[in-house]
Amino acid sequence: MVYFFESDVVKPPVTLFMGIDKYENEELIKWGWPEDVWFHVHKFSSAHVYLRLPYGQTIDDIPSAVLEDAAQLVKANSIEGSKMNDVDVVYTMWSNLKKTPGMDVGEVGYHHEKEVRKLHVPKRIKTTINRLNKTKRSEDVNFRAEREKRDRLEREDQKRKLREQKEKEKAEEKKRQDEAELKSYNSLFKNASMTSNTENTGYDSDDFM
Template sequence: MVFYFESNVVSPPTLLFMGFDKNENEDLIKWGWPEDVWFHVDKVSSAHVYLRLRPGQMIDDIPSAVLEDAAQLVKANSIMGNKMNDVDVVYTMWSNLKKTPGMEVGQVGFHKEKEVRKIRVAKKDQRNS
């Protein structure tokens, strides 16, 4: 079952989706919407978190508080990343995700590396414990 969250750091709240395991991550990869922004802890296994943009909103319009909230959620749902400080979280538009037949379940690449952004998460936010 895919989890749904509301980020209340802005008003109105922003909708976030998260896969419970690699199979649900695979479903999210397959059924994402063009206005979805994908988040993942860089270089370690983690949940896939998706932020659904509002009509007309662009990736560069995401408020920093919402970016931090999504990054904290993906960090909190990474077995290794959750234990680390100074973790990079990568994010990009769903349409930039590339899935090829030889990839593992839940694994993705990118069509354009230059469209991948990073946010640094210095430490765990205790609200997400």
């Protein structure tokens, strides 16, 4: 089961989502998307909140208002963090999450610490949480199927782009060949049709005595 929330601080609204428990978090860690940004309360247990970026966007493209909503949602869903006035929320791309065999269910590390961002959350803003909770919905998600579908569509798109690129290169090569052939023909025709006065040495008139 996954909880979904709509953040309308930007237009169009964006979706934030999190697993209902650590087992769902484990599935999200395993079958996340390269476009997913992961949020968690630093040094305390909390929900794993995700934001799925549009294809082509990066972590630097996230509006500050959306970061604030995600941070508030993470803090509100941390047993310890929700009781504290000041916490830090860390966030990074899903691809930077690292899972090793010795880790507990739902536990995760990082491949590169330098790629982890940190956001200070001084207090819980009830109006933000209330706004997000009004949009809350739950849904059963087949994480593996969703990821495999995403990857299949990406492969198909890459193949399409490759075909289009090859067709473009083929058309450009044919155009170059046609232009070269035309240039060669024009040059040949021009040379064949050119004559000089020195080539006409005889007379066309009759001789008279």
